[in-house]
Amino acid sequence: MTNTGDDYDLEGQIAEWRAYMHRRRELNRADAEELEDHLRSRISELTEVGLRPDEGFLIAVKRMGSLDELSREFAREHSERLWKQLVLPGEPDTPAAARSRRELPVMVLCAAVAALAFKVPSWFGLDLDDDAGFYTSNFSLFALPALAAYFAWQRRVGIRVIGVLAALFVLGAVAANAYPLDDDSQSIVLTAIHLPLALWLVVGVAYVGGDWRSSRRRMDFIRFTGEWLIYFVLIGLGGGVLTAFTVGTFDAIGLNVEGFIESWLVPCGAMAGVVVAAWLVEAKQSVIENMAPVLTRVFTPLFVVALLSFLVAMIWTTNGINVERDALILFNLLLVIVLGLLLYAISARDLTARPGLFDRLQLALVVSALIIDVMVLVAITGRITEWGFSPNKTAALGENVVLLTNLAWSAWLFLGFVRGRMPFARLEHWQTRYMIVYAAWAWTVVLVFPLVFNFA
Incomplete structure (x- = not known):
């Protein structure tokens, strides 16, 4: 009332x-x-x-x-x-409303372009099974240019911004295809991991309408990323159900459609889903409560318990961290999840509110992740000292240093806020500015690592 x-x-x-x-x-x-x-x-x-x-x-x-x-x-x-x-006396037919009606056909067009882009290489004799290395390196180039084009149209960006976007996507395509990499080289895997991140931040430039220097708009893109991921996963789950029903129904009449599903429905549907998920996030914006911050509230206490339990178990058993490849991937994913929980808690928080219990839980989460990151760094450094540098170990070392820097300063700012000595806005500004570091590191791995390690 x-x-x-x-x-x-x-x-x-x-x-x-x-x-x-x-x-x-x-x-x-x-x-x-x-x-x-x-x-x-x-x-x-x-x-x-x-x-x-x-x-x-x-x-x-x-x-x-x-x-x-x-x-x-x-x-x-x-x-x-x-x-x-x-x-709300009525809903006049405003220019904004007319533009909103045009968004659906534009989205469908961009989704169709993304879906068909996946099939273009096959027109030149490249096969998904025989040329797996090509598809592994290039899969982010099929959908993300179409998504950037959708946002460029929606934000009405200028020619200069369009030129920057096009140049960065061309640079990504050159990096993915110009180097003479074998299908089993470590650099192909690193490109497949880091190029999507680099190009996703290029999409961010289109999302903010070219105003990348604005901290507020960068935070908007962070919010969008979390919501997009949730919608994309939901679309993927729905697509899995659709695929199962398609196979079952056609099998009931004696037709085998697995070839169509493997060659068209699944890959093309995934590419189109990238654009459709973005459109859904934009369509419901300002109408429905964002889901990423809600999930953050649910999972932050659970991750605090999990990380603290891990630290206690490691001290109790005196077992060190295994730095084999699978373990490194697991710990990097863990740190990324912790960072995501931090980001989406920040994105939904009232900057003027006083610190509360949830803020202290967030601080405990960041400090626990920081301790684990230091232990992983020590283990990686020891392994590099023993066996020398390789693309995978160097990338893992660099990523942990990048995450360590972010988490360490975030913990300091969070501690200052909880103690009432710093405004919460400083933590938000730190996170949005640090996106530039992630972009620089991703492009470094994609462009420089193959040269440094002789295309290994």
């Missing part, structure tokens, strides 16, 4: 409105601040003529003029409030 009278928290409502405006892609921070000044001015005018603060706020939001569409979406997010009656 909306408060009225003297106990109405006007500043709290304005802060909520401001936070909402800062999340909108249509506005930069300067525009949002100007609009807030405009809103405050209207509220003052209305209260001076005798309206209560709550009435002034509601009417001022309604009268924002060119912000009608944004105000309408703001009311949808807070449907339990009286604003819905004031701001």
